[in-house]
Amino acid sequence: MTDPLKLSMRGLVKRFGGVVALDSVDFELRRGEVMALVGDNGAGKSTLIKTLAGAHMPDEGVMEIDGAPVRFTSPQDAWNRGVATIFQELALAGKMTIADNIFLGREIVRKVAGIPFLDRREMHRRSKELLERLDVVVPDIHTWVEYLSGGQRQGVAIARALNIDAEVIVMDEPTAALAVAEVRKVLEFIKALRRQGKSVVLISHNVQDVMEVSDRITVLRRGRRIGLLETANTTPEEVVGYITGAALAQKQQLEQA
């Protein structure tokens, strides 16, 4: 054991009718760790993180945060416990400014002579601060989000997660639709989150990205965890072997941390 566990899931089962999307899966995440979550199409990655995000209720299994059992019955529950999930669709409002998106649902209100006003100046100031912390460069904080590039939008979504003081940030394929330079930027955001002591779950099909930013790698295959690898002690070929199931035939090395 090294760093304390920020989050753990044990014996997670999720069925959709006859389909067993998660078949008694264990998952863990340390404080200040980037955990990659990989696996073939339909392996159960999105189902796992939707459970983590409170969007799905597991049929069986337990989840703990900081050693205490938790049970999320809604995304709001997860949010309140510091778990922010950035879905691939991002859920940002295109026709709103960057700052409005970062503060969506938790606007700062100031009362003047008893009448509440949105404190736009303060929200802009804090938005700028958050973006600077992540080294996100945007043309202007008043820009509508729909005019931003994919990478900039990822930055805004991460800033929004930081704004709710999320300790765990889950990202589903954040680089899938991005150009090379933008991918670099998002990988840098992820590293910045780790430097701030946050825990990150990164779903990616890109093994190169996974090798670059992750500390460990969880491999799912057909609803089961078939690998828990230390990135520094693993080659990209091995990771691909696990994803395709080739490695499974050779060795059932499941490192229990």
Ligand SMILES: Nc1ncnc2c1ncn2[C@@H]1O[C@H](COP(=O)(O)OP(=O)(O)OP(=O)(O)O)[C@@H](O)[C@H]1O
């Ligand atoms: N809402 C649902 N209803 C029925 N079946 C579902 C539902 N969500 C997921 N599944 C099934 O559960 C299994 C796991 O799906 P999941 O989306 O978690 O895979 P994934 O690893 O995210 O794949 P991909 O890489 O393609 O996104 C698949 O067989 C899928 O068809």
Ligand SMILES: [Mg+2]
């Ligand atoms: Mg998926």
